[in-house]
Amino acid sequence: TYEYPRHWVEYVGGEKAIEIRQVRSIPAGRTILLKNFNVLRYNDETKKQDSFPVAVYVNLDTGDDMKVFNTKLQTVVREQLTAEGHPLPSEVTIAYNFETNSIDFKVVSAKKSGFTFNEADVYSNENFKAIAWLDNDDCFKKIFKYSDSTMSIDDLRGMLPSTFTVEGSAGLLTRLSIGGIWSRENIVIKSSISEFAEESILCLSNYMYSPPKHYSITNFVSKFNIRLVEPSSMKDVVLPKDGKDGLIIEMILIAY
Numbered sequence: 001t002y003e004y005p006r007h008w009v010e011y012v013g014g015e016k017a018i019e020i021r022q023v024r025s026i027p028a029g030r031t032i033l034l035k036n037f038n039v040l041r042y043n044d045e046t047k048k049q050d051s052f053p054v055a056v057y058v059n060l061d062t063g064d065d066m067k068v069f070n071t072k073l074q075t076v077v078r079e080q081l082t083a084e085g086h087p088l089p090s091e092v093t094i095a096y097n098f099e100t101n102s103i104d105f106k107v108v109s110a111k112k113s114g115f116t117f118n119e120a121d122v123y124s125n126e127n128f129k130a131i132a133w134l135d136n137d138d139c140f141k142k143i144f145k146y147s148d149s150t151m152s153i154d155d156l157r158g159m160l161p162s163t164f165t166v167e168g169s170a171g172l173l174t175r176l177s178i179g180g181i182w183s184r185e186n187i188v189i190k191s192s193i194s195e196f197a198e199e200s201i202l203c204l205s206n207y208m209y210s211p212p213k214h215y216s217i218t219n220f221v222s223k224f225n226i227r228l229v230e231p232s233s234m235k236d237v238v239l240p241k242d243g244k245d246g247l248i249i250e251m252i253l254i255a256y
Contacts, residue, residue, distance in 0.1 A: 003223040019212035025205040027184035028244035029062040033125040042112040102179040114172030116147035130240035188229040
């Protein structure tokens, strides 16, 4: 919610308007870390599953979007899966999914393969939890229990947050999807500023409007609300609650 300055609200000598030049969304620089999980792949010679430790470690600069995230992540994953007998690049996918706004972990292989999590106290750093809206690592500890027991996949689903999607059997996950990720993309700004629509589209972030977008304001308005919306799905976007990411509204208040 943005409240107009009191002296501007109290001005009654003429017309008032607001001009929007630009709304900038500034994704913070973040190092994203998720660790203590493995990719398992069946070995025909030993008749056992070989385990290959993997970690998500991506250093994002200020303003980097999720295309950059995926590019950096693919490099990291390929560098880790280099041991003899490791899964092929085509068998393992760890990436941000733009269609579902999630980070997906998938194993597709003719051999018995999948993901397991180790027993650990720490699985992710604060930046990972911030972009995934997690308060702690309890969900990954529950996935470890699935990996280390005879728990059914349905039992595991009942223990995880609604943003998690899992598939698998016999202690192996073939898919883990963590939804609700802060996508760092340009976003649509919707607002109650317009007289013609309660939640009208104000602008697209990171786009300079020239001339500025002009809105007449009545004397009865002292504030306006904004909502952030993902352009393709039109679902609401909420910035991570750690306050690192910014939203800057560049506007001009006019009284005449």
